[in-house]
Amino acid sequence: MAESNSTSEAVSYGYEGDVALVCVDNPPVNATGVAVRAGLQDAFRKINEEGKAKAIALYCAGRTFIAGADIREFGQPPKAPGLTEVLSEMEQSAIPTVSIIHGTALGGGYETALATHARVGMKGAKFGLPEVLLGILPGAGGTQRLPRLSGIAYALDIAVSGRHVPVEEGVEKGAIDRVVEAGDPREIAIAMGQEVVAGTLPTRRTDQLQAQADDAAVQQTLEMVQKKNPHLINLAECVKAIAASTKPIDEGLAAEREHFLVCMNSPQRSGLIHAFFGERAVSNIPEAKGETRSLDKIGVIGGGTMGSGITTSCLMAGIPVRLIEVQQEGLDRGVATITKNLDGALSRGKMTSDKRDAALAMLEPSLNMEDLSDVDLVIEAVFEKMEIKKDIFGKLNTICKPGAILASNTSYLDIDKIAATTDRPQDVLGLHFFSPAHVMRLLEIVQGEKTAPDALATGFALAKKLKKVGVLAQVCDGFIGNRILGHYGKVISYLVLDGASPAEVDTALENFGMAMGPHKVGDLAGLDIGYMTRQRRKEEGLPADERYGGDIADRICEREGYGRKTGKGYYLYETGAPVPNPAVDEIIDEVRAEKGITPKEFTEQEIVDRYMTAFISEATRVVEDGTAKRPIDVDMVFLFGYGFPRFRGGPLHYADTIGAAELVRRIEEYAKEDPNYWQVPPLLRKMADDGTTFADMNS
Template sequence: MAESNSTSEAVSYGYEGDVALICVDNPPVNATGIAVREGLVKAIEAINEEAKAGAIAIYCAGRTFIAGADIREFGKPPMAPSLTEVVNVIEQSKIPTLSVLHGTTLGGGFETALGTHARVAMKGAKFGLPEVLLGIIPGAGGTQRLPRVSSIAYTLDIAVSGRHAPVEEGLEKGAIDRVVEPGEPRDIAIAMGREVIAGTLPTRRTNEIDVTRDDAAIEQTLAMVKKKNPHLINLAECVEAIGKSSLPLQEGLKAEREHFMVCLNSPQRSGLIHAFFGERAVSNIPEAKGDTRPLGKIGVIGGGTMGSGITTSCLMAGIPVRLIEVQQDGLDRGVATITKNLDGAVSRGKMSSDKRDAALAMLEPSLAMEDLADVDLVIEAVFEKMEIKKEIFGKLDTICKPGAILASNTSYLDVNKIADMTNRPQDVLGLHFFSPAHVMRLLEIVQGAKTAPDALATGFALAKKLKKVGVLAQVCDGFIGNRILGHYGKVISYLVLDGASPAQVDSALEGFGMAMGPHKVGDLAGLDIGYMTRQRRKEEGYPADERYGGDIADRISERVGHGRKTGKGYYLYETGAPVPNPEVDAIIDEVRAEKGITPKDFTDQDIVDRYMTAFIAEATRVVEDGTAKRPVDVDMVFLFGYGFPRHRGGPLHYADSIGAAELVRRIEEYAKEDPYYWQVPALLRKMAEDGTKFADMNT
């Protein structure tokens, strides 16, 4: 019979013979909001009181089992019953309980399933405990119950990584009791309930299972997280909590709660939550939600590093690509790079060999630009020279069909000037991918002065299809990311000119949490890119009052090399791991002597403070002049495109932790040395006066 007893707006129960069925129906992902928690407790209690069933089966309507917490409750006062109380009620049920998992069973959803006495999953489903990605740890028994049904070592793997695991793996490790063919969750719940009653599907309560402490696994994992992620205290807290699973369950749950609260009250949790919501917020704008144009076939011009990466990304998303080069050897290199990229995806488990072959079959290499006549979108990814790009867009204007979108992958150049080379500026926009384009998730979507709304919305649709974070930017030199990079890059140069070494700057900023120091990043990206930009700006003319800090970098590019691609730059790469390059030290001494600079000492904190203050100042101007819509857009650009530490939430989220008044004080102090570079943005001064934060501008 159909469920007819509603215990809340999200939960109902009923009977099919002697099997009691509890259905959770809380779209879109059956999150464990208050209605689900209340409903589950009332249903379990009612079924036990009615005493008509031999088994209770919990299943979910829709596309997934419970997929985690209800994000609408984040930051709000907790409401009883807590999820821990819900799971305890399920586990303590006198009537055996089972859960039927499909879709993605994550976080609190998997903790709910761990409270049942058996877990049945459909093939292809996934499960996990991803709380560490939000700066916390599983807080409703995940660190205590998973070791009981599986092992401490496997729990460390699942909970510390936050990964989504296939249920077939879970079956092998004991986390899942049965894997069945996909079907209607209700039908499977009935069948499995009958097996519980018949004794063919064994059940067990986790509070009756003992755990043997695995000191070797605990110590190894703790050492690993402290080495790789010393900034993320929640990872160590997670390991410690899992180590308590050898205690009696109620003691372990109490210890888990203590570790959870340490994480909940940490600054990094705030940063990671901001990153979580920010990733969704950047596309939650009117510009991203309008009508879109087709994306059936894409053309990419240029088979170099960027063009090959963009092509790879499109092929992996199932979009056919026509790749254009001017010479056969360049085309062959591009195809080889794309093939290598796809092979790498196979080796990393990102795609199967069959999907790799299918992706390559969608690639059409060509030496004729005329072959772009039928594509829906063209992405130009050639050398960063305005003359070359103008010439290409002039040709595309005559070749491409009406309504085709013409996009430039430019990092700095004026999209409006590029659009002026066509008779269809409404079809032109910037799509700034980040290298390697098939790996990096950021996509700056640059709106030209005449870009049509449906062309812009299509840029966001492409980002979504490619599983990238699309951020809207307006036209300026460098857009959001590279414009800010260009500004704080100067303070890096000034620090080295004035006494710090490149290695010290890198070490200080890696200590702050950056994935790589700026000089290592420069070597990785290629020092010739920055060199060309500086030379272009020299031709345009630097302001007379500006202190030029590029002499050292210029000479390294001219005399030493361009970084990893040439084997040396700021560092030497002959032995694999980067080693400071002594040639660079000689150049630094030479430039300091020419400029009459007596080097002074900087502490690592001095370096971080100057770097972040310069960073925040220009980021403020980007928001102030509308290049970015909101502070959160700036934050997501740097989280997903530049390796900014995720646990700090982004530069402007981090700025709120410093406070506008302190930032103004710093800038005014630094301005005593260089009043041209260190200027207080008007917006920041106003924030200091009225006590507002960047977070206030994100709503």
């Protein structure tokens, strides 16, 4: 019979012979919201009270097992019953229980399965405890029950990594009891329930098992997380919670709760939750919705680093690409790079060999731009020169079919000026990919003055197809990310000019949480990029930095090299690991002497404070003038495109932890040295006066 006894709007139960079937039906992912928790508690109580069943089989409707917590409850006061309480009660069921896993059993979903007396996974299903990715730890018994089944070392691997684990691996480790062919979850629940009754599928209460101490694994993991991620306190707390699994279950759960609360009260948890919601919020805007145009075939102009990366990304998403170059040598090099990228994805397990071959088969190299006549979208990815781009768009105007979208992968240039070379500016927009384009998740979608709504929405649709985070930006020099980078990049130069070494700046910001210091980033990206930008600004008559025109960086380019690509820049790369370049110290001393600057010392905190205050100042202006629609858009640009530490949530989320009043005080203090650079944005001053935050502007 169908499950008809409803215990809540999300859970029902019924009987098939002597098997009780409990069904969770809480679309879209059966999250453990209050209706599911209350429903499970009521169902298990009633089935035990009724006493008609010899086994209970738990399964889920829809495309997945319970896939985690209900994000709608994040940040809300807890509602009873709590998941820990419900699972402890389920575990103590006098009737043996089995859970049937399909899709994914993640976080509270897998913790629910751990509280049943056996776990059966369908082939292809995955399980995991990814709470660490949100700055917390498994808080409903995951750190206590998994070690009892699989041992402490494996529990540490699963819970500290947050990875999604195939059920086939889980069987080998004891985390899953059996794997069966995929099928109808209800039918499999009936079959497995009958096996429990027959005794052919053994069951056991997890809380009655004993976890064996593994001090070596605990110590090794603790040292690893403290070395690799010293800012993420939740990783160490997770290790400590798992170490407590050798205690009786009640004591272990109490310890887990203590460590969980430490994480909940940490700023890292706040930053990671902000990042989690922000990734979804950036596309939740009117401009990203509505009608879109076709994306059946894409053209890419340019087979260099960016063009090859963009092409790779499209091919991996299953979109055919026609790649255009002007010379055979460049085309061959582009195809070779794309092939290498796909081979890399294959070796990393990102795609199968069949999918790799199919992706490569969708690539059509050509030396003839007229071959773009039938594509739905063209992405120009050539040299960052306005004249070159204008010439290309002028040609595309006559070549491309009506309605085809013409996009430029420019980092800085004015999309409206590019669009003006066509008689279809409504079809033109910016699609600013970040290098390497097939890896980096950010895509700035730049709206020109006349970009049509459906063209803009198609940009967001492309981002979704490519599994990228699309962020809307308006036209200005550098859009959101590079405009802000251009501003705070100056304070990096000022710090070096005034006394800090490039290595001291890099070390301070890496200790703050940046994956790589700005001078190392410059060497990696190529110092010639900034050099060319400064030269372009001079040629276009744009204002130069009044205090510092790139003297040090330009002289490094002219005398030493462009960074990693030439073997030396701010650092030397002859031995592999970067070593400070002593010739750079000589250049710095030379420029200081010319400008009459007496160097002074900066502490790490002073470096971070100046860097972040400059960062936040320009980010505020970007929101103030509408280049970015909301503060959260700025945050996501820097999390996904510039390596800003995710646990800090983004520059404007971090700004709220400092407070507008303190930021205004800092700027006014720094302005005593340089009133031209350090100016309080009016929006920031208003926030200081009103006591408001950037978070207030995101709703």
